Amino acid sequence: MDPDAVAxxxxxxxxxxxxxxxxxxxxxYQEGSMLTFEGQKIQGSQSIVAKLTSLPFQQCKHNITTxxxxxxxxxxxxxxxxxxxxLAGEQHALKFSQMFHLMPTPQGSFYVLxxxxxxxxx
Amino acid sequence: MDPDAVAxxxxxxxxxxxxxxxxxxxxxYQEGSMLTFEGQKIQGSQSIVAKLTSLPFQQCKHNITTxxxxxxxxxxxxxxxxxxxxLAGEQHALKFSQMFHLMPTPQGSFYVLxxxxxxxxx
Numbered sequence: 001m002d003p004d005a006v007a008x009x010x011x012x013x014x015x016x017x018x019x020x021x022x023x024x025x026x027x028x029y030q031e032g033s034m035l036t037f038e039g040q041k042i043q044g045s046q047s048i049v050a051k052l053t054s055l056p057f058q059q060c061k062h063n064i065t066t067x068x069x070x071x072x073x074x075x076x077x078x079x080x081x082x083x084x085x086x087l088a089g090e091q092h093a094l095k096f097s098q099m100f101h102l103m104p105t106p107q108g109s110f111y112v113l114x115x116x117x118x119x120x121x122x
Numbered sequence: 123m124d125p126d127a128v129a130x131x132x133x134x135x136x137x138x139x140x141x142x143x144x145x146x147x148x149x150x151y152q153e154g155s156m157l158t159f160e161g162q163k164i165q166g167s168q169s170i171v172a173k174l175t176s177l178p179f180q181q182c183k184h185n186i187t188t189x190x191x192x193x194x195x196x197x198x199x200x201x202x203x204x205x206x207x208x209l210a211g212e213q214h215a216l217k218f219s220q221m222f223h224l225m226p227t228p229q230g231s232f233y234v235l236x237x238x239x240x241x242x243x244x
Contacts, residue, residue, distance in 0.1 A: 034189045036202075066244075068158045070236045072223060074196040080158075080221055080238040095242055097219035099202055101194060115194045116202040120217055120242045121187075 007069035008078050010102060010110065014082075017064040022053045028112050035115045039056070059088035062096075076103040076113065085119075096122040126182075129191035129201050132224060132232065137184040144175045157237040169223040169239070175183075181210035187229050198225040198235065208243075 018026045029035075029045035031084035036042075042051050064083040072078045079100045100115035139146045151157075157174075157208035158164075164173050186205040194200045201222045206215035222237035 010211075021198065032195075034192045036192060037192065039188065066240055068238045068240070070156045070158060070223075070238065072194065072196075073154075073198075073225065073235050074194075076195075077219070078200075078223060078236050078238070080217060080219075080240065080241060082240050093186065095217075097202075097204060097240070098213045099200070099238075101200060103195065108179065113195050114200055115198070115220075116190045116200065118188055118202065118204050118221065119190065120192070120204060 003069060003071065003077060006077060006102070006110065007067055010079060010100070011064060011067050011081060015064065017062050018052070019059075022055075023049060025034050025049055025052060029115075030113075031111055033035070033116070034113070037117050038119065044060075055089045061086045061094070072101055074103075076100075076101055081122075125191060125193065125199060128199060128224070129230065130212055132201060132222070133186060133189050136222075137186065138176070141181075141183050144177075145171060147174060151237075152233050152235075155234055155237070157239070159239050160241060179209045180225055183208045185215070194223055196222055196225075197204055199232070200224075204242075 008075050026045050029048050034043050035048045042048050056072050063084055066082045068080040070078050082097045085096050086093040098117045100112050102110040103107045103113045105111055125129055146169045148167050151164050151170050156165050157170045164170050184207055188204045190202040192200050203220045207218050208215040218241050220239045222234050224232040225235045
């Protein structure tokens with residue numbers, strides 16, 4: 001599988017799902033998945049999606065600026081993203097950085113083992 | 123080993139070495155190590171240090187804002203850093219984000235398998 005295509009397809013799928021229907025992200029995570037969101041540690045698909053769906057904004061739009069990726073040495077792939085997050089009704093977009101560690105599933109797909117998100121305050 | 127202590131000690135060591143003597147970073151990398159620096163892919167300790175020592179500034183100071191970490195599922199640790207990079211003679215600091223994948227060595231230490239660096243332009 002072409003890692004460049006995997007990284008780009010994942011990023012497109014992740015953020016378009018986030019912006020349209022956050023609950024739809026559940027099947028990208030598994031029980032061992034970890035999210036660190038602005039320093040808060042959350043584990044497991046159900047808890048992660050509960051966090052994402054309870055964020056204090058309804059509509060948002062991620063605009064991606066950069067996508068970098070590397071093999072992680074265990075069949076997985078590290079994907080590093082930077083971009084802007086536009087919240088509905090807010091004048092200024094928020095800059096963010098996020099990294100994912102994608103691991104292969106037996107079905108030939110990937111799930112998110114590690115996810116770390118940070119807003120880059122000015 | 124306490125992962126919180128490992129992550130903080132690594133970050134302190136990495137950036138203080140970078141700011142004082144970039145060539146001293148060589149022993150944190152191995153032949154299979156990967157650096158993606160502002161989208162440019164570099165592999166191997168020697169090439170990585172050649173890149174870092176050839177950056178077009180002499181003196182700099184990293185100020186760290188956040189450090190997050192997670193186990194990577196293969197005995198390694200992911201460390202995600204955000205902060206500011208102050209270049210000598212420049213008025214404004216540059217914001218950056220960087221992620222490292224630390225892997226254990228047989229000697230009980232860690233080396234950097236993956237390193238992705240991005241400046242967060244305004």
